[in-house]
Structure formats: structure tokens, C-alpha cells
Amino acid sequence: MTDHLIIFDTTMRDGEQSPGASMTREEKLRIAKQLERMRVDVIEAGFPAASNGDFESVKAVAEAIQDSTVCGLARTSEKDIRRAAEAVKPANSARIHTFIATSPIHMERKLRMSGDQVLEQAVKAVTLARSLCEDVEFSPEDAGRSEPDYLCRILEAVIKAGARTINIPDTVGYTMPDQFAELVRNLMTRIPNADKAVWSVHCHNDLGVAVANSLASIASGVRQIECTINGLGERAGNASLEEIVMAVRTRQDFFQCDTRIDATQIVPASKLVSAITGFPVQPNKAIVGANAFAHEAGIHQDGVLKHRETYEIMKAEDVGWSKNKLVLGKHSGRNAFKQRLIELGLEVSGEEGMNATFARFKELADKKHEIFDEDLIMLVSSDEAISVNDERFKLLSLKACFETGEAPKATVFLSEGGEEKSADASGGGQVDATFKAIESIVTSGADLQLYSVNAVTSGTDSQGEVSVRLAKNGKIVNGHGADTDIVVASAKAYLNAVNKLQSGLEKVNPQV
Numbered sequence: 001m002t003d004h005l006i007i008f009d010t011t012m013r014d015g016e017q018s019p020g021a022s023m024t025r026e027e028k029l030r031i032a033k034q035l036e037r038m039r040v041d042v043i044e045a046g047f048p049a050a051s052n053g054d055f056e057s058v059k060a061v062a063e064a065i066q067d068s069t070v071c072g073l074a075r076t077s078e079k080d081i082r083r084a085a086e087a088v089k090p091a092n093s094a095r096i097h098t099f100i101a102t103s104p105i106h107m108e109r110k111l112r113m114s115g116d117q118v119l120e121q122a123v124k125a126v127t128l129a130r131s132l133c134e135d136v137e138f139s140p141e142d143a144g145r146s147e148p149d150y151l152c153r154i155l156e157a158v159i160k161a162g163a164r165t166i167n168i169p170d171t172v173g174y175t176m177p178d179q180f181a182e183l184v185r186n187l188m189t190r191i192p193n194a195d196k197a198v199w200s201v202h203c204h205n206d207l208g209v210a211v212a213n214s215l216a217s218i219a220s221g222v223r224q225i226e227c228t229i230n231g232l233g234e235r236a237g238n239a240s241l242e243e244i245v246m247a248v249r250t251r252q253d254f255f256q257c258d259t260r261i262d263a264t265q266i267v268p269a270s271k272l273v274s275a276i277t278g279f280p281v282q283p284n285k286a287i288v289g290a291n292a293f294a295h296e297a298g299i300h301q302d303g304v305l306k307h308r309e310t311y312e313i314m315k316a317e318d319v320g321w322s323k324n325k326l327v328l329g330k331h332s333g334r335n336a337f338k339q340r341l342i343e344l345g346l347e348v349s350g351e352e353g354m355n356a357t358f359a360r361f362k363e364l365a366d367k368k369h370e371i372f373d374e375d376l377i378m379l380v381s382s383d384e385a386i387s388v389n390d391e392r393f394k395l396l397s398l399k400a401c402f403e404t405g406e407a408p409k410a411t412v413f414l415s416e417g418g419e420e421k422s423a424d425a426s427g428g429g430q431v432d433a434t435f436k437a438i439e440s441i442v443t444s445g446a447d448l449q450l451y452s453v454n455a456v457t458s459g460t461d462s463q464g465e466v467s468v469r470l471a472k473n474g475k476i477v478n479g480h481g482a483d484t485d486i487v488v489a490s491a492k493a494y495l496n497a498v499n500k501l502q503s504g505l506e507k508v509n510p511q512v
């Protein structure tokens with residue numbers, strides 16, 4: 001018998017707090033659907049009291065998701081709790097997560113409240129939340145630096161008030177694995193009504209031990225782990241979902257528990273979150289990094305060829321890596337294309353969306369004869385799929401010239417609401433010249449905060465996936481573009497960001 005370990009994903013709440021990672025309502029919906037497909041138990045969709053945009057996003061996720069619990073975060077104020085309750089109300093299964101800081105430094109310096117006042121406020125908040133929603137979670141913020149005796153007192157009181165999940169956050173990523181596991185064990189043993197709640201942990205990665213801390217606490221009896229896709233999160237990030245899920249699955253002999261996650265959806269989820277936020281995944285990242293399953297050393301290759309398990313403890317296919325399998329080509333029809341998208345769990349909404357995606361597939365197949373699963377994931381994940389209708393600027397064509405010893409030059413042809421415009425510029429390289437030419441037409445005046453290129457598959461005919469982050473007047477947007485030519489992909493990504501910047505699309509979290 002193995003126990004069920006609840007996976008609580010906070011990519012769209014704590015992950016989104018990472019500077020530049022904030023998401024629109026549509027982006028959150030796409031991530032939420034992928035998390036549901038992956039069979040995440042609880043999706044923390046946002047912080048409804050933070051902004052109207054975040055409220056609307058959490059509500060939209062609550063309306064759309066059937067098979068996962070949808071959770072909204074709230075401070076302990078009445079306004080926050082009512083707002084969270086309203087946002088998650090449409091969900092099949094709803095949860096309110098309320099928190100207040102409990103460490104001496106946070107209570108004295110930030111909240112300017114005594115321990116008794118914090119306890120009273122926490123109990124009031126949980127009581128109100130329970131009157132609005134059956135499923136309530138409580139977190140003592142900065143628990144890792146809180147006094148265990150005080151934690152026992154406040155947690156016993158909130159469980160009595162109706163909290164069904166108690167989440168222990170290591171908010172500043174300060175605690176070490178043995179110490180953290182001991183803290184949780186101590187609380188679960190000393191609190192008389194501890195058995196009335198599910199115990200959870202939420203670890204940050206400031207000292208690189210978020211996953212280690214989360215895993216160590218399982219032996220103490222924790223049965224929920226809060227985590228994010230790709231370890232996204234403020235500062236050094238949160239515990240990464242894929243590492244926790246695969247550690248527990250691969251070492252069931254050690255952990256004696258398992259999740260209900262469909263691991264084959266992990267890589268598509270990682271790629272989607274990376275494409276939406278513009279945060280690339282480092283190649284050596286466990287499970288989802290491009291090199292995670294690549295054996296370079298001769299001895300390893302020889303061993304793997306003779307007997308796979310000599311050096312491989314997991315199979316790449318089990319976490320959603322395809323073997324660069326040739327799936328479709330130039331002559332593939334619409335039905336084959338649609339069928340493969342279904343097999344990969346990729347969703348395109350409506351007939352119009354499918355027509356646009358299929359047209360882009362044909363364009364790509366003309367340039368790149370072999371189309372792999374990764375190409376299809378990129379095609380559907382790319383923002384182009386959803387922003388077609390509100391594109392003000394469109395790339396018509398581009399000419400970029402480079403000759404050793406000469407300044408690179410670019411000429412771009414754009415359409416602005418149907419009117420054709422062109423400009424040329426020179427720059428430090430072809431991408432720089434292209435961005436300058438585009439900027440002279442669009443005059444966004446935005447600050448370029450990030451530019452990154454990733455190869456979608458192997459080989460020099462691979463599509464390049466470009467992410468561009470632009471910021472203006474406190475609004476930060478990420479643009480994406482993919483093409484077999486990285487200068488074209490860069491132009492598409494820049495225009496995608498400019499279109500978002502100039503559209504009414506609201507980023508849901510306040511960013512400055």
C-alpha cells in the first residue's frame with residue numbers, strides 16, 4: 001500500500017511573483033488546462049485580492065477546471081478572504097488558502113503585531129473562510145524561522161477553527177533538510193489535533209535545498225507538497241514539481257507514497273510555462289532540461305547500449321520527452337495533424353484556431369521537411385496561436401544582410417492595421433539591426449529586458465524559439481516567436497511583445 005501524496009501547484013501564484021513572469025488571463029487558462037491534464041490535485045490560480053485581473057483569472061480558471069481543486073490565496077483580512085471565496089466559487093472543488101507571518105522578525109518588524117494578536121487574526125480568518133468554503137488551508141508564513149512553541153499554539157487553534165490543510169512554508173529558503181523535517185515532525189507530534197489536518201510543505205530555493213527540504217518532510221508524515229513547474233518563483237524559485245514527482249515515483253521503495261500525476265505531461269507543461277513566461281529551462285535541469293537524458297561519455301553510451309538501466313534510472317519517454325520522432329511532413333493532412341495534437345494533449349480552441357495553426361504547420365513543413373513532436377508543441381504553445389486576432393503589427397517580410405567586416409543591415413516590411421510600412425537600420429548584428437528597424441516603425445519606446453534563443457529540436461534546420469521581454473511604464477510583457485531562421489523568429493518575438501504591450505491585455509499581477 002502506498003499513500004497518496006497531494007501535488008499542489010503554485011506556478012500561477014508564487015511562480016508568477018517572479019519578476020517578469022506575470023501572466024494574462026488567457027495564459028493562466030492555458031497553463032491551468034495543462035495542469036489539469038497532468039492530474040495535479042490542487043491548482044493555486046492566483047491571489048484574487050491583488051488586482052482585478054488576478055481576480056478574473058482565478059474565476060476563469062475555477063469555471064474551466066473540472067478535475068483539480070482550484071485554490072485562491074488570501075491574507076487574513078476579511079476583504080481578502082471574501083474576494084478569494086468569490087473567485088473560487090464556480091469551481092467543482094474550491095479551496096481558500098489564507099496565511100499570516102509567525103516568525104518574531106515578521107511579526108515585530110513587518111506586521112507590528114504581538115503573537116496573541118496574530119493568533120486571534122488567524123483564527124478569525126480561518127473561521128470566516130470556513131463559513132464561505134469547505135476546504136481551507138492555513139500557512140504560518142516564515143515558519144522556518146518561527147518559534148516551534150508558538151507554531152504549536154497557533155496551528156492547534158486554526159485546526160480547531162476548521163483549517164483542513166496546514167502548510168509549513170520555508171518562506172526565505174533558510175532551513176536545512178534534517179532541520180526542516182524535524183520541525184514538521186515535532187509539530188505533528190506535539191499538536192493534539194494534528195491528525196485532523198493534512199500536513200503540507202512549501203519550500204523556497206534560496207540555498208538550493210527546496211526540493212531536498214520537501215522530500216525530507218515526507219518521512220515526517222507530510223502528504224501535500226507545494227511546488228511549481230520548472231521551479232519557477234521569486235528569487236531562486238520554489239521547489240520544482242517535476243523533480244518531486246519523479247523522485248517519489250522513481251524511489252517508491254524509499255518514500256512509500258506516490259502522486260496521481262501523469263508524468264508524460266511533465267515536459268509539455270515545462271515547455272508551455274517556459275514559452276509563456278519567457279524563462280528558459282537550463283539544459284542541465286533535472287527531468288526537463290534538454291540534456292537531462294543525454295549520455296555523452298563513451299563509457300555511459302556503451303553501458304546504455306548494452307543495458308539501458310546501467311546508467312538510466314528513468315525513461316525519457318515516461319516524462320514526456322519524445323525521441324525526436326518524425327511524426328508529420330509536408331504531405332500530412334489536416335486529420336493526421338489534428339490526431340497527433342490530440343495524442344500529445346495539445347489543445348487548439350475552435351475551428352478558426354485550428355485553421356490558423358494548421359496553416360502555420362504547412363508553412364513550417366515547407367521550410368523544414370521533418371516535423372517532430374517538439375515542433376508541434378512549439379507551434380501550439382507559441383503565443384501566435386492566441387494573439388492572431390489582436391495583432392496590430394504583422395511581419396510581412398524581412399531582409400537581413402551580413403558580411404564579415406561590414407555593419408549588418410536589416411530591412412523590414414510590416415503591416416500596421418492593413419497599411420504596409422517599411423524601414424531599414426544597421427546594428428551590432430542582424431538581430432540588433434532588425435529590432436532597430438522594427439522599432440523605428442512601431443516606436444514602442446520600450447526597454448528590452450530579456451532576449452533568449454533556444455533550439456526546439458536538434459540539427460541546424462531546427463526551429464529557433466526566441467523570447468523577448470519588453471517593459472514600459474511598469475507593464476512587462478513577454479513575446480515569443482519561432483522559425484527555422486532565428487532572425488525571423490526574433491522579429492516575430494519582438495512584434496509579439498510590442499502587440500501585447502500596445503493591446504489592452506492586462507498582466508494580472510501588479511508589477512511595480
Ligand code: KIV
Pocket residue numbers: 014099139141142169170171172202204
Ligand atoms: O513562501 C511563502 O511563505 C508563501 C506563503 C503565502 C505560503 O508563499
Ligand code: ZN
Pocket residue numbers: 014169171202204
Ligand atoms: Zn512562497
